[in-house]
Amino acid sequence: MNMHATAERIASANSTGAPYVAGNFAPLKSEVTAFDLEVIGRIPEELNGRFLRIGPNPIDELDRVQLVRHHWFAGSGMAHGLRLRGGKAEWFRSRFVLDRDAARVLSRKPIPGPGEGARDGNVNTSLMNVGGKLCAVVEAGSLPVELDDELASVRRTDFNGTLEAGFTGHPKFDPLIGEHHALAYEPFQPVRYITVDADGRATTKARIDLPHIPLIHDMAFTQSFIVVPDFPVTFQPELSHTDFPWLWDEKRASRIGLLPRKGDAAAIQWFEAPRCFAFHFANAYDDGDLTIVDLMRHHRMFHTDQNGPNEGAPVLVRWTLHRPTGRLSETVIDDRGVEFARINGRYGGQAYRFAYTAYWGDDVAFGPSMKHDLQRSTTEVHDYGPGQMTSEPVFVRKPGATAEDEGWILSYVYDPRRDLSDVVILDAQDFAGEPVATIRLPVRVPFGFHGGWAPDKVTVVE
């Protein structure tokens, strides 16, 4: 079918001409395996591991009714991985996360594990390491899926029975204790603060009862607090025109909470915040009486467009929370549209200087990557070339690094002229300079969400 022509008449379409299935939003039709990829430049020999990414990749052909109801965040996940070793790009693989839909369409045996019938939905948001196992994760109720080294789905997992309900698409690794922090939400359950230890055991540290059901996509942590967002996007299936039940609530205020890390939910300090929505936090840390929270602020979400996050360009802001008075003040760090912030993971929850983001303009338009110097209030831009579009830029430390920005920036970059993607490696200290290496992929990697670098000898997806 001609998806462009069909979708043009859909009012909520974004700039691609179709609601999140055209251009590089379109899913791949099949899995991919390729070896010995072409490299321009030199891949650093110290980069031994896999550069991973996951995003939604609906496996069913969508008819017109389904297109109108389709949301960018929906559909089976597809995991992509580029294997680097000794200066070579050994392989690239794209694999469906074998949920119910994918098993049916691909005529494969469904994966084993808990959750069947209740927590067995699509898993398409991020990847993490759980006790030495690579897992695809998603928010709002479905259980993670364990993947093998070549990205094949192995089983559903509830972390050996330690996960009492659903998980999150955004666990945050705490380098000082070697554990992940997570906030999980889903309809008709309290918001849960969970930690996942180095052995892959989840512990529910707090249950936060709220009178409404907010969408909590990401979280941040400091050395003393868990940052709990409570923005006015809530569960409102009765008002949704799509299969995605989370919508802007014009009547609801916006606030952000500091939950003591021990998990005393009664002791949360709430701060009134600007009316807005944020998917992602760059980082947070404590500074005396202040708690600093950096995030990408969308002025609202799922209001005019219910099919995707298309309410204008988000901006990188710093919220300074003054704990003695309960006041919040905002500073705009960069007023260009940016999203998908990443940092040097060693600085998670601590004072830091650099954040790396991807351009995000009106109508969900992607473009260059950016390096924000939060000390000097400057931004460097890396333009990958005419029309080229990156999404999440991932920072990988150089071995023995001492400076915060001593590392590489890896990202999947889409070239619309060739309709293919590259993995581009930048030197983070020469951000605007020529790439260190560009690896040509045999396919395009659809715009998707998150991933990271999985080094061979360390058990952390960063």
Ligand SMILES: [Fe+2]
């Ligand atoms: Fe995200």
